[in-house]
Amino acid sequence: MSTDQGSGARDEPRRVPQVVPVRDEWLTVPNVLSVLRVAGVPVFLWLILAHQDGWALIVLMLSGITDYLDGKIARRFGLISRVGQYLDPIADRLYIVSTLFGLGWREIIPWWLVAVLVLRDAFIAAMYPVARYYRLPAPPVHFVGKAATFNLVYAFPLVLLGYGDSWLTAVAQPVGWAFVWWGTVLYWIGAVMYAVQVADMVAQRRRQWGAVQAP
Incomplete structure (x- = not known):
């Protein structure tokens, strides 16, 4: 019997975890989506203060969709950038703060x-x-x-x-x-x-x- 039994498994190359590079450019599709999210914040705030709840909900839903898409596209196509790493959480915080202010002003929360x-x-x-x-x-x-x-x-x-x-x-x-x-x-x-x-x-x-x- 061969003494090399099981050596094939040992000879297989080990998988090295893939490191996704962080890009320096700012003009990417995920970043454009994040900018659109930030631009929608004052629109959402005006709508909620004006009691336009239906349109405010639509803006929020679009924000959630773009939030999902920018992360998905960035990871799928290797478009993770330093600008995007800042823009995405900033957009999240702005929506949270504007929603808090609007709902608090209307005494909903x-x-x-x-x-x-x-x-x-x-x-x-x-x-x-x-x-x-x-x-x-x-x-x-x-x-x-x-x-x-x-x-x-x-x-x-x-x-x-x-x-x-x-x-x-x-x-x-x-x-x-x-x-x-x-x-x-x-x-x-x-x-x-x-x-x-x-x-x-x-x-x-x-x-x-x-x-x-x-x-």
Whole structure:
């Protein structure tokens, strides 16, 4: 019997994880979609303040579709860019903040909920000077943060849809508020995890600087 039994499996080349390069150019299809999402924010805010709920929901749905498409296209065709890595979360935050303001202004959601979610973003923003001082890269986006954004982006259209007299109200309202509470909790959990990531990177950077300055 041959002593090389099973060697074929050992000789097979190992699969190397594919690393998707991050491009520097800004004029790509995903980035154009993200810009269109950002441009739709003031349109959505005006519609919701003008009580044009139907059109506001359409703008939100289009935003959700373009949000899905820009990520899908970027990953499928290798069009992930540095600009897109900033534009996409900025568009998400702008829609969340504008929706909070509009729904709070119309008293569809309480202002204390608006404050809780806005304070979370202020908590994250407070770390930027620290990250800049220590020249830290942006921490990788965690699944919890993505899940929180998903919940909130899809929660408020349902809450708005539940604010009315249609037959959909009975279904949309409880489902929408469930997404609101899940998203709020995950939003803050993601912020705490982000703070822990930043603290770990600061500690590593201090050790690096200490090693360089050591005699």
